Structures are given as C-alpha cells and as structure tokens.
Amino acid sequence: MPIVLRCHQGVGPAVTGTALVAADNFSARYDLDRVRGVFSRPSHKLAGESYVDRILVLDGAKGGVATAWMLHDMRARGIVPRALIFNRVNPILAQGAAFGGVALVDRFAGDVTAFFRTGDMLRVDPAAGLVEILNRDR
Amino acid sequence: MRLTDEERAMLAGELGEPRRWAIAHQIEVGAFFDAADFVAVSHAHIMADTESLGEAGVRFLEGLAAAPEPERRVRVPAITNPRGIDFAIYRRLGQNAAMAALEKRAIEALSACGVLMTDTCINYQTIMAPLRGEHVAYGDTGSVIYANSVLGARSNFEGGPSALSAALTGRTPRYGYHLDTTRRATQRFRLRANPRDLSEWGALGALVGEACGSYGEVPVIEGLEAVPGSDALKHFGAALASFGSVALFHMPGITAEQAVFAGPPPAAVPIGAAEIAAFRARFEAPGDKLDVVVFAAPQLSLFEIEAVAGALDGRRVHPDTTVIVATSPEIKHAADRMGLTARIEASGAVVAQGICFYQGYAREMAEANGWTRLMTNSAKLVNILGGYGYQSSLASLELCVDSAVAGKVL
Numbered sequence: 001m002p003i004v005l006r007c008h009q010g011v012g013p014a015v016t017g018t019a020l021v022a023a024d025n026f027s028a029r030y031d032l033d034r035v036r037g038v039f040s041r042p043s044h045k046l047a048g049e050s051y052v053d054r055i056l057v058l059d060g061a062k063g064g065v066a067t068a069w070m071l072h073d074m075r076a077r078g079i080v081p082r083a084l085i086f087n088r089v090n091p092i093l094a095q096g097a098a099f100g101g102v103a104l105v106d107r108f109a110g111d112v113t114a115f116f117r118t119g120d121m122l123r124v125d126p127a128a129g130l131v132e133i134l135n136r137d138r
Numbered sequence: 139m140r141l142t143d144e145e146r147a148m149l150a151g152e153l154g155e156p157r158r159w160a161i162a163h164q165i166e167v168g169a170f171f172d173a174a175d176f177v178a179v180s181h182a183h184i185m186a187d188t189e190s191l192g193e194a195g196v197r198f199l200e201g202l203a204a205a206p207e208p209e210r211r212v213r214v215p216a217i218t219n220p221r222g223i224d225f226a227i228y229r230r231l232g233q234n235a236a237m238a239a240l241e242k243r244a245i246e247a248l249s250a251c252g253v254l255m256t257d258t259c260i261n262y263q264t265i266m267a268p269l270r271g272e273h274v275a276y277g278d279t280g281s282v283i284y285a286n287s288v289l290g291a292r293s294n295f296e297g298g299p300s301a302l303s304a305a306l307t308g309r310t311p312r313y314g315y316h317l318d319t320t321r322r323a324t325q326r327f328r329l330r331a332n333p334r335d336l337s338e339w340g341a342l343g344a345l346v347g348e349a350c351g352s353y354g355e356v357p358v359i360e361g362l363e364a365v366p367g368s369d370a371l372k373h374f375g376a377a378l379a380s381f382g383s384v385a386l387f388h389m390p391g392i393t394a395e396q397a398v399f400a401g402p403p404p405a406a407v408p409i410g411a412a413e414i415a416a417f418r419a420r421f422e423a424p425g426d427k428l429d430v431v432v433f434a435a436p437q438l439s440l441f442e443i444e445a446v447a448g449a450l451d452g453r454r455v456h457p458d459t460t461v462i463v464a465t466s467p468e469i470k471h472a473a474d475r476m477g478l479t480a481r482i483e484a485s486g487a488v489v490a491q492g493i494c495f496y497q498g499y500a501r502e503m504a505e506a507n508g509w510t511r512l513m514t515n516s517a518k519l520v521n522i523l524g525g526y527g528y529q530s531s532l533a534s535l536e537l538c539v540d541s542a543v544a545g546k547v548l
Binding site: 008009010011025029030031032033035040041042043044060061062063064065066067068069070072073074075076077088089090091092094095096098099 | 163166167169170171185186187189190191192193194195198219277278279294295296297298299300314347351352353354379380381382383384385496497501518521522524525526527
C-alpha cells in the first residue's frame with residue numbers, strides 16, 4: 001500500500017516523479033542556473049544537483065518575485081522541476097506555478113523535508129490535495 | 139471564491155481574452171490561499187524584466203497585446219519594475235543585441251496594453267506613494283514591504299503575471315496582507331545599537347529576515363533612537379523581504395500601523411553592533427581584486443545619487459574596476475539636470491537608468507566581462523547574486539568607492 005499524505009489543495013497537473021529533498025528554501029532567481037538546469041547557489045543544500053524533472057521537496061520560499069515568470073519560461077525550455085512540494089510557500093511560488101502549469105502543493109500536517117526522502121517515487125495530485133509515496137510503505 | 143456579476147462575465151470571456159486569462163489566473167491563486175472574494179486595487183506595479191520573462195514570457199505578452207485595444211487595455215494605472223536593459227549603455231555592460239531585441243518586444247507589448255513604463259522599484263519614492271489602507275498590487279518585494287509597513291498600504295507580493303492580471307481586472311484576490319488578521323505582529327526584535335549607514339540597515343534587515351524566514355511572519359523592531367529616513371527603511375525592508383520573504387514590519391512610532399500581537403507579545407530578540415558586524419564579516423575579502431562595484435537594489439534615490447557623486451568627486455575609478463549606479467528614469471533625468479550624472483561619470487563610473495543589476499542578465503554580464511568579485515552597499519544584492527556566480531562583499535558606500543578607486547577590496 002502506498003503511503004498517502006494529505007495537504008492543502010494545490011495548483012497544476014497531477015504528476016509522478018522522483019523526489020529531491022532538502023531542508024532549505026527556494027527561489028528560481030536566487031538558487032538556480034536556468035541554463036544548465038542545476039542548483040547554482042553555493043550555500044544551497046542542493047548545490048550542483050540537477051533539478052530538471054525532479055519533484056523538489058523543500059521548506060519554503062525565499063524573497064524575490066522572479067519565480068512567478070521563470071517557471072513558465074523554464075517549462076517552455078524543458079528545464080523545469082516536475083513538481084514542487086513545500087511546507088509553506090509565499091504568493092510568488094503559487095503564482096508562478098499557476099502561470100507556468102507546474103504542480104505545487106504545501107501545508108501538510110508535518111515537515112515535508114522529513115516525510116519525504118531523496119529518491120522516493122511520488123505521485124502528486126494538487127486538485128485532490130495529496131501526495132503518494134509509491135516505492136515504500138513506511 | 140465569491141464572484142460578482144462582472145467577475146463572472148470576465149471569466150466567461152465576455153470582456154475579452156486578456157481579462158478572461160487574468161481573472162482565471164487570479165481565481166486559481168485565490169483558491170490556493172483560500173481567498174473569499176476580490177478586493178479592488180487602485181494601481182498595479184508589474185515586474186517584467188526579460189531575463190525572467192524569457193522568450194516564452196515575451197510571447198505571452200505579445201499574445202495579450204494582439205487582442206483588440208478595448209480588451210487588452212489595463213483598467214487601473216499600471217507601472218513597471220526595472221527592466222534588464224538600458225539601451226544607452228547595454229553594450230558597455232557586456233549585454234548583447236539579442237537581449238536588447240527581446241527587451242524591445244516586451245516594452246512594445248506592455249505599452250500596447252496601456253502599461254506605463256516607469257521601470258522602477260522605488261515607485262513609492264518617485265512615482266506615487268500609496269496611502270494607509272489603500273489596496274494595491276505591487277510586483278517587487280522591496281516596494282511591497284515599504285508600502286505595507288512604512289505607508290500602511292495593503293499588498294501581497296504580486297509576481298509579474300499576477301500584477302498584470304490585477305491591472306487587467308482592477309482587483310486582486312483578498313488574502314494575505316489585504317486582511318487585518320494577517321497584519322498582526324508575530325515576532326519582536328530590540329536594537330541595542332542603531333545602524334550607522336545604509337549597508338548596516340540592509341544588514342539589520344537581513345538578520346531579522348533570517349530569523350523570521352517566512353512570508354507569514356510580521357516582525358516588530360523596537361529600540362530605534364531616531365527616525366531612520368526613507369532610504370534607510372528602503373534598504374532595511376528590501377533586505378528583510380529578500381532574506382526572509384517578509385512583507386510587513388512594524389517600528390512603533392515610525393511606521394504606519396500600530397503593532398498588535400494576536401496574544402501576549404513574545405520575548406524580544408536583541409540585535410546589536412556585534413551581530414551587524416558579524417553579518418558583514420561573512421562577505422569580507424580584503425585585498426581581493428575588485429571587478430565591479432554596484433550601487434542598486436533598490437534603485438538609488440536622488441539623495442543616494444548625490445552621496446555617490448560626493449564620494450567620487452575628483453577621483454578616478456581603477457581601470458580594472460567597473461562602477462555601476464542604477465536608478466529610475468525620473469531620478470536619472472533629475473541627476474542629469476543637476477549635474478550629478480556628469481560628476482559621477484567623470485570618475486569613469488556609469489549611471490544606468492530603468493534597470494537593476496540583478497535583473498539585467500547578471501550571469502551573462504559576469505561571463506562577458508570576466509567579473510567575479512563584486513562590492514556593494516546593498517545587502518539585498520549580496521543575497522541574490524550568490525546563485526549567479528559572484529563573490530560579493532557588503533560595505534558602506536564610502537568603502538565601496540575607496541575600493542573602486544584602489545581596484546581592490548579594502
């Protein structure tokens with residue numbers, strides 16, 4: 001039986017993919033090299049990791065408004081995360097995910113960076129407000 | 139969300155495709171944040187730099203601009219955040235013709251929708267300051283936090299698509315900082331020493347921001363010895379928003395609203411000179427060859443421009459160092475007229491208008507010019523540029539200028 005975790009209703013399509021997890025925050029402008037498709041900020045816990053097609057599991061949003069446009073452009077260029085799972089986002093991430101058609105959910109009962117592990121196979125269903133862990137049962 | 143007859147008509151496409159897209163986008167965001175309904179906004183401030191838009195974003199704007207004029211025209215005054223290109227100097231900065239061409243397309247599309255190209259993040263200092271209680275849709279975190287806190291206006295962080303939507307519909311979903319309950323204070327900080335210059339105000343904002351770390355936190359800062367001034371709170375707020383994603387702060391006796399906690403106030407966290415010095419020390423690199431000095435983020439006020447001119451008077455920037463001063467078109471014109479631009483540029487520095495450094499393809503500029511070591515008095519800029527491959531140092535305006543003349547970090 002897959003593990004099912006409930007959250008607030010999100011935005012974007014239902015998707016399945018592999019998790020990349022860190023107890024850190026996120027901004028497309030502050031943290032990413034959007035040409036090479038990797039985390040480029042040296043102090044970020046995912047520095048050097050490719051984010052393309054991964055389901056990013058992170059704590060929260062950083063400052064800055066650029067992510068609201070950038071996710072849309074990143075999707076058009078095929079270098080976008082498949083989904084975003086956060087403890088709590090700010091309006092910019094929600095606006096950017098809605099505009100860019102990227103799956104985004106937040107507001108779980110506990111800390112998502114502890115629930116999920118890098119390598120987990122996840123199904124994210126924003127409309128239903130749930131995430132399933134498909135490859136482990138505890 | 140509860141919708142009025144007019145909002146339902148927009149959603150049905152009866153007022154044209156641009157307004158249908160806009161209100162559909164706003165409803166999706168509003169539902170995410172449990173907004174009950176919409177609130178009218180007096181004006182919108184749209185972030186639309188082409189580095190963020192990309193080709194896909196510019197094409198999207200061009201699609202809106204292709205609609206019939208009555209359907210694409212914004213409903214409330216709409217202004218813009220800094221662009222990425224100053225056409226007068228972009229080649230000198232290492233930007234290229236393709237970037238400039240994309241910028242021109244974005245400007246044409248936004249202008250066709252009736253957007254006023256103010257190209258500034260200091261709209262509250264240069265265009266029009268909103269009043270207490272005025273609902274607006276601002277698209278720069280620094281302008282949002284200043285408007286909410288210093289002026290008592292009401293805005294969430296409205297990214298480009300959402301601020302443009304607000305301009306097209308004349309409203310925004312009523313959630314977050316449009317609500318009284320969200321504006322309650324949540325954390326307290328007490329100053330043991332007051333910042334001495336703008337870089338220290340930014341450092342203070344960064345420290346409070348790191349301690350808060352969430353859009354829902356509303357810090358109260360106590361212990362100010364004097365009224366800081368607009369530029370000080372501009373740098374403080376910009377850094378607080380950048381480091382902490384914070385959109386509202388209170389300084390009792392100075393900012394617009396009374397600081398009200400939902401329950402008993404928490405214990406105050408002390409911040410003094412040692413904490414501010416330790417923050418700046420994270421970025422120290424004395425003796426390093428200095429590639430570029432940037433005064434921006436936020437764009438400079440007229441008073442800041444005058445201070446830069448005063449520090450550079452009669453001096454010459456080192457030939458291996460570039461100094462960039464970024465301000466709004468309004469302030470640039472004033473600086474031209476008052477001779478400030480000429481004084482600054484006589485040193486070899488360049489004054490840019492309508493852009494901000496980090497919104498102008500900072501990574502590509504670094505690669506084109508071979509820049510690595512940057513120096514600035516903006517804590518916000520230091521925070522942003524790490525991901526762009528820069529090694530940044532934070533220092534006072536005077537030390538930045540002295541270092542630019544020496545060609546190395548002092």
